[in-house]
Amino acid sequence: MKASQFFISTLKEAPADAEIVSHKLMMRAGMIKRLGAGIYNYMPMGLRVIRKVEHIIRSEMNRAGAVELLMPVVQPAELWQETGRFDKMGPELLRVKDRHGRDFIIQPTSEEVITDIARQELRSYKQLPKNFYHIQTKFRDERRPRFGVMRGREFTMKDAYSFDRDVASAGRSYENMYSAYCKVFHRLGLQYRAVAADTGAIGGDRSHEFQVIAETGEDAIVYCPTSDYAANIELAEALALLPARGAATQALTKTATPSKSTCADVAELLKLPLAQTVKSLVLATDELNEQGEVAKSQVWLLLVRGDHDLNEVKAGKIEGLKGGFRFATVGEIETHFGCKPGYLGPIGLKLPVKIVADRTVAHMADFVCGANEADFHFTGANWGRDLPEPDLVADIRNVVEGDPSPDGKGVLAIQRGIEVGHVFYLGTKYSAAMNATYLDETGKPQLMEMGCYGIGVTRILGAAIEQNHDERGIVWPDAIAPFTVVVCPIGMDRSEDVKAAATQLHQDLLDLDIDVLLDDRGERPGAMFADWELVGVPHRVVISDRGLKEGQVEYQGRRDAEATKLALADVVAHLKQRLA
CATH class of the missing domain: 3.90.960.10 (YbaK/aminoacyl-tRNA synthetase-associated domain)
Incomplete structure (x- = not known):
């Protein structure tokens, strides 16, 4: 891709309504444009990141045996009335009527629709287990949308739903999805923790949140540095800090x-x-x-x-x-x-x-x-x-730093995180409400055991930036950067040697299936470098007349303090090594 063919729209200053780092940087980098409160256009630069996140999620879901389908954004209210959530969910559920006066909702999640599919299609124990997923637009009518994509009203989420014949099988499906989620977040290149969590409004009795570690995170993550214990603050068990009650020594x-x-x-x-x-x-x-x-x-x-x-x-x-x-x-x-x-x-x-x-x-x-x-x-x-x-x-209190760990293996520490994924074991909460049954080996109907598994696709962008940024802009992990490498030729319009070297390097990297952008806009070096540091491209190669005369180019990783001079003939091998 050449920059002249792409759409680049960076800003020197963030709009006044941008509150947190990720919101400011996404606006400045031209990744999103506000359309309404909590509703954004995803511009080409931002959409490239979304598509890379989706690709990683989709590949790990498929690898884990989940089957992709697509459920509609607009759903009939009748299904939600079956489970009672049409009334219980409150104003976050956007309700609409069609021209005939029939009630519909704009989906925030799809438990009802997938359960309706399952009760029609999964009729025998021989068809179980089954796991369906989709990546789809969601809408939650937040009272106060803020923080850009972190708490918007319209967003993209991957939600998956497992159907099993019994509790043991459902537990295996849960563990399978838990493992797949770990692989997803590892591949995304993010520092994260999987923490035991409260099941909340979705229901069920087993749950883990996947939290991206960030000092600006809204959630408090409780963990034991000397063991595997981790939970969110809502669920973390607080032990008694006194071993037993002492004798009275004072008068009332x-x-x-x-x-x-x-x-x-x-x-x-x-x-x-x-x-x-x-x-x-x-x-x-x-x-x-x-x-x-x-x-x-x-x-x-x-x-x-x-x-x-x-x-x-x-x-x-x-x-x-x-x-x-x-x-x-x-x-x-x-x-x-x-x-x-x-x-x-x-x-x-x-x-x-x-x-x-x-x-x-x-x-x-x-x-x-x-x-x-x-x-x-x-x-x-x-x-x-x-x-x-x-x-x-x-136990009715929040734990505090230094409390004994519930597993007896140390003391608790607390750090901040941003929830980007959640896995739930639902049991029969929805299958019972909607009579989703299968026939067992004896021909008797049994309720399906369900699990539900969500990843906030667009929220990952904000969380990744909150974790990875500096004073110059975004610092994307390689796997989800809008472009992995940018080639910055200085004076390309004035030097045939620079133009030829930059064009050849661009083509060589494309041939290796490396996601590279050639900045052929003719910008001054300072403006060009500032754009790509703001956007957060992880690897930059600068080609100049002076360098070529010495047979060299300059390479700089986004986190590197200084550029490194490399022989032009070695730059491809160096990039391959860094990307590996």
């Missing part, structure tokens, strides 16, 4: 804490460690009547150590909170505690509440908690003596 004392409503402020006032305080969080659950009105509410008090944070995902798995919870209103808090928020605690309640203590809190002695009276806290509080044992002890 009501202590004045004027205008000190946070654990940190109270600890500072009392000159005590923050870890000696207990934080109170008040939740509520509602029981609805047949008309959908609130018939009865239950108030819950969740207790975590003052230096810890509540993990709402873990709280949502507690029996009684699984059906959904909300934070209690001020009125509910005043009714049950006799006090406004800021001084709440488990001692001296006005009305009973369900008390859930985090594992560490359950082992604490002589702790500090709110006295349910403005400007007062209790010190020297102890379980059993000053208040009853909690109704439930559970």
Whole structure:
């Protein structure tokens, strides 16, 4: 490819609405152009990256035995109504009507459609296992689309769905896809971690996220540097930090804490460690009547150590909170505690509440908690003596750096990541809702066991840039760069020798099936180099009259601090070695 035949549209400055590095650099490099909120045109430079990502994904899916098909973007609502997701999914699901008034959705994912295909086509155990995948446009009506392709409304995703006859077979399909995903991200050239994850809205009971490591990532990844343990912050198990509850050594004392409503402020006032305080969080659950009105509410008090944070995902798995919870209103808090928020605690309640203590809190002695009276806290509080044992002890907090690893093989560390892939074991969640069955060896119908596996194709672009960039621009891994090599002739329009050498090198690399671009635009060296450093082409060869007179060219890798002089005859071999 010659630059004069391609479309190059770089910018010196990013648009004002570009917030994060990947968004700014993709706009400046001419990879995307904004069409609307969270909706982008993928320009030729960006599309080349997308196609390379898709090629790697497609080849590994095919290698793993998955079969490609293509499901529509617009899907009839009836299928989504079968599973209940038409109503449950909320405003992120874009609903539309056709000219006849029939309901349709713009798909964010395709569990319903693929299950409909399976229940029609997979009728016998002899046809299982089967794994279907497609690479297709998706749409999620984000309330606040931002960060370019990282959180857009329209995006491209690869989603795959496995169908198996039993749990054991489904487990093998899951492991097969997990292995394929590892190969995909290895080939993409990205530093990543596969972490145990919560299944979230899709459902199921086994899940792993594939996170690209980046300091700017939104997700916290918990891992043990001395073992294989890794999980996202929502799922990472927090062990009790105290081996057992100590004996009470202090009397319960009501202590004045004027205008000190946070654990940190109270600890500072009392000159005590923050870890000696207990934080109170008040939740509520509602029981609805047949008309959908609130018939009865239950108030819950969740207790975590003052230096810890509540993990709402873990709280949502507690029996009684699984059906959904909300934070209690001020009125509910005043009714049950006799006090406004800021001084709440488990001692001296006005009305009973369900008390859930985090594992560490359950082992604490002589702790500090709110006295349910403005400007007062209790010190020297102890379980059993000053208040009853909690109704439930559970892991309800976020882990922190330095916590013991749940596998007992070290301590936990935390780093940031960007989720770009997710594998789920769904079980029969969708097959049961849609009656997707097969006939077993005895002729009896059985529900299919399902798995679902997604990769955010366009999101990978943003994640790769967040991980790989410098002050000059993008630094693409070889495998997904828009062009692998750029040949930069200086004065090509003035020197026949430069033109001939550049043209021959370009052709030699093309003959080796190396993705090379010849910059024949006639730009000044500074402008030419700045463009390709911004775009992030990994390998650059500069050809000049002066160099040719010495029989040399200059090679520079995108991460190299300086250029290397090579004999013109050796440059192809050098590039082959670097690309290998």
